[in-house]
Amino acid sequence: MTTTKKNTPSAGSRVALHTKRKLLITLIAAATASMAHAQSDPEQKNKPAGDAGQGVQPQTTQQQADSVLPTVTVTGAGAATDSYRKKSASVGSFGEASLLDTPASISVITRSQLDDQQSRLLSDVVRNDATVGDNYAPVGYYENFSIRGFPLDLASSYQINGMSIAGEQNVALENKESVEILKGLAGLQSGMTPPGGLVNYVTKRPADVRSVTLETDSRGSRYLATDIGTLFGEQKQFGLRINAAHESLHSYVNDADGERNFASLAADWVISPQARLQFDAEYQHREQRSAPGYQLLGGTVVPSNVSPEKLLGAQPWAKPVTINSVNLNLRLDLDLTPDWHAYVAASRSRVVIDDNSAFPYGCGYGVTCGAGGTPARYFSANGDFDIYDYRFPDDTRRNDQLQAVLQGRVDTGSIRHDLTLGASTFRRTVSQSDGVNDYVGSDNIYNPNPIVYAPSPLTPDASTLRLDSRQKALFAVDRISLTPKWQLIAGARQVWVNERALDGTGVVTRTTDKSLLLPQVALVYKPQADLSLYTSYSKGLTMGGQAPFWAENGYAFLAPTVSHQVEAGVKYDWRDELSFSAVLFQMTKPYEYPKPDANGFTYTQQGTETHRGIELSAAGQASKQLRLTASLALIQARAEDTGTAAYDGHQAINVPRLRAAFYAAYAVPQVTGLTLLGGWQYSGSKVATREGNVDVPAYNLFDAGLRYKTSLSGHPTVIRLSVDNLFDKRYWKDVGEYFGDSYLHLGAPRTARLSVQYDF
Structure with a gap:
C-alpha cells in the first residue's frame, strides 16, 4: 500500500527505528534542562541542544531564545528497545507504513525477540507465527515454508529490504533488524509470486x-x-x-x-x-x-x-x-x-x-x-x-x-x-x-x-x-x-x-x-x-x-x-x-x-x-x-x-x-x-x-x-x-x-x- 510522506524517515535521521522513542524522550529532557539554564548561563544559550551524535538536527540559537518552557516531567516506556511489537512495516507497501493503516495481514518479529530466542535460521523465526509452517526444511539444507497452507516460491517469495533474493539459502540473521511476514497474495508488491505471501528481511x-x-x-x-x-x-x-x-x-x-x-x-x-x-x-x-x-x-x-x-x-x-x-x-x-x-x-x-x-x-x-x-x-x-x-x-x-x-x-x-x-x-x-x-x-x-x-x-x-x-x-x-x-x-x-x-x-x-x-x-x-x-x-x-x-x-x-x-x-x-x-x-x-x-x-x-x-x-x-x-x-x-x-x-x-x-x-x-x-x-x-x-x-x-x-x-x-x-x-x-x-x-x-x- 502507499506510504505517505509522514511515514518517511526525516532527512537527517540516523536512529534505528527501535530506539527513536527512547531518543526522543532523552532529547526533550535535554532541551528542557538546557533552556532552563540558558538565562543564567550565557554560554549555554549558544550551544546546540541534544544532538546525541545520531544525526538529529540541533536547535538554532534563535529557536532556543524564542522557546520558554516550564519544568517538564517526562515519562515513557523504558522497555521500548526490548519491545516485541513494531508499529510499521515495509513488506505490505513500497516504504515504511503503519501496520494499523495497512489493509493486509502482516507480522513482524523484532530484533529483541530474535535475540531472546537465539534465532539462527528462519525456522527459528517463523515459529512465532501460527500461519507459517515448514515445507521441506531439512537439517543441513536450505529451508522452505508455507503460509496459509500454500508453499512459498524460492524464486520470488523472499526479500531483503523489499528486493528479491534467491531463496535457496539460509539467510543469516546477525545483521537483520526484523523479519516481516506478509500473509496472502502479494502480486501488487512483487509481481509473479505464489499465493502464500512474502518474507522480508x-x-x-x-x-x-x-x-x-x-x-x-x-x-x-x-x-x-x-x-x-x-x-x-x-x-x-x-x-x-x-x-x-x-x-x-x-x-x-x-x-x-x-x-x-x-x-x-x-x-x-x-x-x-x-x-x-x-x-x-x-x-x-x-x-x-x-x-x-x-x-x-x-x-x-x-x-x-x-x-x-x-x-x-x-x-x-x-x-x-x-x-x-x-x-x-x-x-x-x-x-x-x-x-x-x-x-x-x-x-x-x-x-x-x-x-x-x-x-x-x-x-x-x-x-x-x-x-x-x-x-x-x-x-x-x-x-x-x-x-x-x-x-x-x-x-x-x-x-x-x-x-x-x-x-x-x-x-x-x-x-x-x-x-x-x-x-x-x-x-x-x-x-x-x-x-x-x-x-x-x-x-x-x-x-x-x-x-x-x-x-x-x-x-x-x-x-x-x-x-x-x-x-x-x-x-x-x-x-x-x-x-x-x-x-x-x-x-x-x-x-x-x-x-x-x-x-x-x-x-x-x-x-x-x-x-x-x-x-x-x-x-x-x-x-x-x-x-x-x-x-x-x-x-x-x-x-x-x-x-x-x-x-x-x-x-x-x-x-x-x-x-x-x-x-x-x-x-x-x-x-x-x-x-x-x-x-x-x-x-x-x-x-x-x-x-x-x-x-x-x-x-x-x-x-x-x-x-x-x-x-x-x-x-x-x-x-x-x-x-x-x-x-x-x-x-x-x-x-x-x-x-x-x-x-x-x-x-x-x-x-x-x-x-x-x-x-x-x-x-x-x-x-x-x-x-x-x-x-x-x-x-x-x-x-x-x-x-x-x-x-x-x-x-x-x-x-x-x-x-x-x-x-x-x-x-x-x-x-x-x-x-x-x-x-x-x-x-x-x-x-x-x-x-x-x-x-x-x-x-x-x-x-x-x-x-x-x-x-x-
Missing part, C-alpha cells in the same frame, strides 16, 4: 554500537558474532556497520555437523537534507551434511520408533552440502518536495550450491518394493529404501532487480490522494548440470549399522544455463482519503513475463510469454485513531509447477496460474502498547497434481484449491513486566473438481487445521535485570497423502529460558539461557512435498543454549 542500519556475542549449546556447538558500527563526519552524515559471525554446528543428527562463516557491511550516506544513499552487502559460506527425510512405508504408514538423531542412508563418501551466497542492495532516496518522495533501488542475489549427498529415496530396486502394491517412490512396507549417489555441483541461482518508485500527495478538493507510481524489472537465472543421481544400493530404516556401498563411477557434467526468466512491471496505488474515517486503496500491477527453459546443450525446450494485470482494492474504516477495519480483494500470478521425474510429462513446467483472494480484518492498538488483529480470508488457485491415468501419472492443472481461514494475533506490552507475541490460525484447505475423486473434499497435505504460537518475556520485579522467557507451540494433525487417508499426530512444544542484564567492567552485558522442546517431545514437523515427492521430517529434540552478549 530488514537490515540493521549504521549506528554507534560495539558488541560481541559468544554462545554454545548442549551438543557442544560454538558461536561467535560481532556487531560494530559507527557514525562519522562533521554532521554524522556517514555511517558504517559490520556484522560478522562464525559458527561451528554440532547437529542433533549424527554425522551431520557443519560450520558457517558470515560477514556483512551496511553503509549510509546523507548526501544532503534531501538525498540519502544506503548500501548493504552480505556474504555467507555454509557447509553441513544434510539430513534427508523419511517416506511413508508402503505409501500408507508413518514410520514408527525412529529417532531424530539417525542420519538415514549414511555413507562415508557423502560430503556436506556447501552453499555460498552473496546479497547486494543499493538504494537512493530523494525528497523532491515536501509532498513528493522518490527512490531507486537495485539488488543482486547469487547462490551457488554444491550438493554431494547419499540420498535415500523410494524402493524401486529393492526386492520388497512391490509387496502390498508399494509404489516405487515410497519406502517399502518393511522399511527398505534405495540409496542414490546424488551430486549436483555448481548449482547457481541468481536474482537481479531494479525498481524505481515515486510517492506523493495530491489533493482534489476535500479528498486526499496518496499516490505510489513505479516500475520494476526482474531477472532470474538458474545454471545447473545434469549431475549424478545414480542408485548404489539399498538399506532399511531400522538397520542399526548402515550398509556401506561404493559411490557411483559417474562424473557430473558442466553447469549450463537452464532457466532465464524475465519480468517487467508497471504499478500504481492510490490511497484515497474520502473522509477522516474512510479510505479507499486501489492499485494494480501490469506484469510482462518472458521465460526460457533450456536443456544441457543450450536448446530451448520451453518458452513462456505472458502479460497480466494484477489488481488490488481495499476499503479501510477507522472509527477511532487506534482501531481500523478493512476488507480487500487481490489477484495474483504464479508460475506453474514442475512435473516430477516419474510422471509421464516428467520435468515439464506447467503454465502460469491465476490466484484470487478476499480478506477482511480488524486491527486495534491498545494504549499504544499492545496490538491485536483478527483476519478472515479465502484464497483460490488452480489445483496442480500428478493425475493417475492408464499410463501412470500426468502432472496437470485441474480443479480448484481453496483455503479459508481465521487468524488471530497479539504483540506488545501486556503489562509493565510482561511482553508477548501470540497467534492462532484455523485453516480449511481443500481441493474440488480435480478429476480424481479420492483427492477431493479433505484437508490438503501438510496443512494442520489448527496451529497456535505463544512467546512471552516476564521481567521479575524482585530481581533487577532478570527476565523469564517461555513459549508454546501447537500444531494439529497433518495429512500426509493427497487421498487424506494418512496423517501425523498433533503435538505441543514448550520452550523456557531466562535473560539477565548486568554489567561487567562498566559495560552492559546480557546472559541468555534457553531450552527448546523442554519436554523432549518426538514429533513430525513437516510432511510436505518437494518436486512431487512427499517426505516426513522429524523435529529437533530438547536443546539448551547459553549465550553472553557484551557491549564495549
Whole structure:
C-alpha cells in the first residue's frame, strides 16, 4: 500500500527505528534542562541542544531564545528497545507504513525477540507465527515454508529490504533488524509470486554500537558474532556497520555437523537534507551434511520408533552440502518536495550450491518394493529404501532487480490522494548440470549399522544455463482519503513475463510469454485513531509447477496460474502498547497434481484449491513486566473438481487445521535485570497423502529460558539461557512435498543454549 510522506524517515535521521522513542524522550529532557539554564548561563544559550551524535538536527540559537518552557516531567516506556511489537512495516507497501493503516495481514518479529530466542535460521523465526509452517526444511539444507497452507516460491517469495533474493539459502540473521511476514497474495508488491505471501528481511542500519556475542549449546556447538558500527563526519552524515559471525554446528543428527562463516557491511550516506544513499552487502559460506527425510512405508504408514538423531542412508563418501551466497542492495532516496518522495533501488542475489549427498529415496530396486502394491517412490512396507549417489555441483541461482518508485500527495478538493507510481524489472537465472543421481544400493530404516556401498563411477557434467526468466512491471496505488474515517486503496500491477527453459546443450525446450494485470482494492474504516477495519480483494500470478521425474510429462513446467483472494480484518492498538488483529480470508488457485491415468501419472492443472481461514494475533506490552507475541490460525484447505475423486473434499497435505504460537518475556520485579522467557507451540494433525487417508499426530512444544542484564567492567552485558522442546517431545514437523515427492521430517529434540552478549 502507499506510504505517505509522514511515514518517511526525516532527512537527517540516523536512529534505528527501535530506539527513536527512547531518543526522543532523552532529547526533550535535554532541551528542557538546557533552556532552563540558558538565562543564567550565557554560554549555554549558544550551544546546540541534544544532538546525541545520531544525526538529529540541533536547535538554532534563535529557536532556543524564542522557546520558554516550564519544568517538564517526562515519562515513557523504558522497555521500548526490548519491545516485541513494531508499529510499521515495509513488506505490505513500497516504504515504511503503519501496520494499523495497512489493509493486509502482516507480522513482524523484532530484533529483541530474535535475540531472546537465539534465532539462527528462519525456522527459528517463523515459529512465532501460527500461519507459517515448514515445507521441506531439512537439517543441513536450505529451508522452505508455507503460509496459509500454500508453499512459498524460492524464486520470488523472499526479500531483503523489499528486493528479491534467491531463496535457496539460509539467510543469516546477525545483521537483520526484523523479519516481516506478509500473509496472502502479494502480486501488487512483487509481481509473479505464489499465493502464500512474502518474507522480508530488514537490515540493521549504521549506528554507534560495539558488541560481541559468544554462545554454545548442549551438543557442544560454538558461536561467535560481532556487531560494530559507527557514525562519522562533521554532521554524522556517514555511517558504517559490520556484522560478522562464525559458527561451528554440532547437529542433533549424527554425522551431520557443519560450520558457517558470515560477514556483512551496511553503509549510509546523507548526501544532503534531501538525498540519502544506503548500501548493504552480505556474504555467507555454509557447509553441513544434510539430513534427508523419511517416506511413508508402503505409501500408507508413518514410520514408527525412529529417532531424530539417525542420519538415514549414511555413507562415508557423502560430503556436506556447501552453499555460498552473496546479497547486494543499493538504494537512493530523494525528497523532491515536501509532498513528493522518490527512490531507486537495485539488488543482486547469487547462490551457488554444491550438493554431494547419499540420498535415500523410494524402493524401486529393492526386492520388497512391490509387496502390498508399494509404489516405487515410497519406502517399502518393511522399511527398505534405495540409496542414490546424488551430486549436483555448481548449482547457481541468481536474482537481479531494479525498481524505481515515486510517492506523493495530491489533493482534489476535500479528498486526499496518496499516490505510489513505479516500475520494476526482474531477472532470474538458474545454471545447473545434469549431475549424478545414480542408485548404489539399498538399506532399511531400522538397520542399526548402515550398509556401506561404493559411490557411483559417474562424473557430473558442466553447469549450463537452464532457466532465464524475465519480468517487467508497471504499478500504481492510490490511497484515497474520502473522509477522516474512510479510505479507499486501489492499485494494480501490469506484469510482462518472458521465460526460457533450456536443456544441457543450450536448446530451448520451453518458452513462456505472458502479460497480466494484477489488481488490488481495499476499503479501510477507522472509527477511532487506534482501531481500523478493512476488507480487500487481490489477484495474483504464479508460475506453474514442475512435473516430477516419474510422471509421464516428467520435468515439464506447467503454465502460469491465476490466484484470487478476499480478506477482511480488524486491527486495534491498545494504549499504544499492545496490538491485536483478527483476519478472515479465502484464497483460490488452480489445483496442480500428478493425475493417475492408464499410463501412470500426468502432472496437470485441474480443479480448484481453496483455503479459508481465521487468524488471530497479539504483540506488545501486556503489562509493565510482561511482553508477548501470540497467534492462532484455523485453516480449511481443500481441493474440488480435480478429476480424481479420492483427492477431493479433505484437508490438503501438510496443512494442520489448527496451529497456535505463544512467546512471552516476564521481567521479575524482585530481581533487577532478570527476565523469564517461555513459549508454546501447537500444531494439529497433518495429512500426509493427497487421498487424506494418512496423517501425523498433533503435538505441543514448550520452550523456557531466562535473560539477565548486568554489567561487567562498566559495560552492559546480557546472559541468555534457553531450552527448546523442554519436554523432549518426538514429533513430525513437516510432511510436505518437494518436486512431487512427499517426505516426513522429524523435529529437533530438547536443546539448551547459553549465550553472553557484551557491549564495549
